[in-house]
Amino acid sequence: MYRAKVLIKRRPTILDPQGKAVEIGAHNLGLSNIRNTRIDKYIQFDIDTPDKSSAEKEVNDYCSKLLANPIMEDFEFNLSEWTPPEEKIK
Amino acid sequence: MSKPKFGVVVFPGSNCDHDTYYALKKLFNYDVNFLWHKDIDLKESDVIILPGGFSYGDYLRTGAIAKFSPIMNEVINFANKGGYVFGICNGFQILLETGLLPGVMLRNISLQFVCKDVYLLIENKKTVFTDGIQKEKSVLKIPIAHGEGNYFADEKTLNQLIENDQIVFKYSSKDGELNDESNPNGSVMNIAGIINKKGNVFGMMPHPERSSDTVLGKTDGSLIFNALANNILN
Numbered sequence: 001m002y003r004a005k006v007l008i009k010r011r012p013t014i015l016d017p018q019g020k021a022v023e024i025g026a027h028n029l030g031l032s033n034i035r036n037t038r039i040d041k042y043i044q045f046d047i048d049t050p051d052k053s054s055a056e057k058e059v060n061d062y063c064s065k066l067l068a069n070p071i072m073e074d075f076e077f078n079l080s081e082w083t084p085p086e087e088k089i090k
Numbered sequence: 091m092s093k094p095k096f097g098v099v100v101f102p103g104s105n106c107d108h109d110t111y112y113a114l115k116k117l118f119n120y121d122v123n124f125l126w127h128k129d130i131d132l133k134e135s136d137v138i139i140l141p142g143g144f145s146y147g148d149y150l151r152t153g154a155i156a157k158f159s160p161i162m163n164e165v166i167n168f169a170n171k172g173g174y175v176f177g178i179c180n181g182f183q184i185l186l187e188t189g190l191l192p193g194v195m196l197r198n199i200s201l202q203f204v205c206k207d208v209y210l211l212i213e214n215k216k217t218v219f220t221d222g223i224q225k226e227k228s229v230l231k232i233p234i235a236h237g238e239g240n241y242f243a244d245e246k247t248l249n250q251l252i253e254n255d256q257i258v259f260k261y262s263s264k265d266g267e268l269n270d271e272s273n274p275n276g277s278v279m280n281i282a283g284i285i286n287k288k289g290n291v292f293g294m295m296p297h298p299e300r301s302s303d304t305v306l307g308k309t310d311g312s313l314i315f316n317a318l319a320n321n322i323l324n
Binding site: 013014015017018021066067069071072 | 150151154155158187193194196197198199200201240242243244276
């Protein structure tokens with residue numbers, strides 16, 4: 001079992017109205033040095049494959065076909081070996 | 091064919107499916123069927139409508155999960171064979187996610203959900219969805235209701251849309267003037283509706299089904315449905 005941690009980021013050229021609005025909040029708070037706030041997505045899930053390379057392939061498919069829209073977003077992920085807590089107990 | 095047959099797809103979270111059915115069936119007396127998203131039978135429809143709403147709760151991205159509903163494979167095949175597909179609001183967002191239309195929807199620039207009447211300049215009067223409307227009007231008053239209607243496409247795509255005359259509606263003033271004040275969501279070039287290159291797949295953010303009944307005090311939406319029905323018969 002592997003744990004996948006996926007970061008989905010909008011391309012820098014795509015407007016992020018949420019990030020912009022939040023940054024206005026930061027400036028109103030007196031945090032006047034904050035720049036270029038972007039609100040992106042972090043998605044975590046587990047994947048049950050016998051080896052890392054097949055996990056990578058499937059995670060890549062999941063990201064490129066569903067989790068990210070390739071027109072406006074890029075993604076990156078990392079995979080680490082993961083044992084669910086209930087199996088640890090056994 | 092004496093009158094066209096419409097199919098209105100129902101996704102979990104669709105909420106304009108009944109309004110669309112009502113407009114087509116009760117107001118205009120066309121043949122209409124609901125098409126459940128898990129079915130794969132398009133019931134011999136001449137036009138497939140993807141209605142407004144919040145399919146799958148708008149989770150992940152608007153329209154992103156609806157694209158994998160079983161019926162969408164059939165809708166994509168139907169569109170690729172030249173069948174007419176009309177996406178309204180969330181339906182437009184689904185067409186963008188499936189790639190049947192180019193571009194993406196971003197959050198409204200104001201970050202607010204905007205629900206109000208807007209004016210639409212008919213930019214391409216020669217599509218099957220608009221041909222004939224110009225005899226009556228060149229600017230339509232139709233309501234919008236969305237939080238993510240800020241249409242965006244890269245420069246290359248926009249140039250293609252312009253070159254191929256694929257921009258059908260633009261947000262405008264009452265007099266058809268294009269300016270920032272008339273743009274309710276920040277859409278690039280005031281784009282409110284686009285059509286594919288072949289001219290059979292069309293998406294628009296405003297809701298023609300909500301401006302079809304005289305009881306509601308505005309009927310410009312009916313011009314679109316009726317133009318479509320007349321044009322595909324001829």
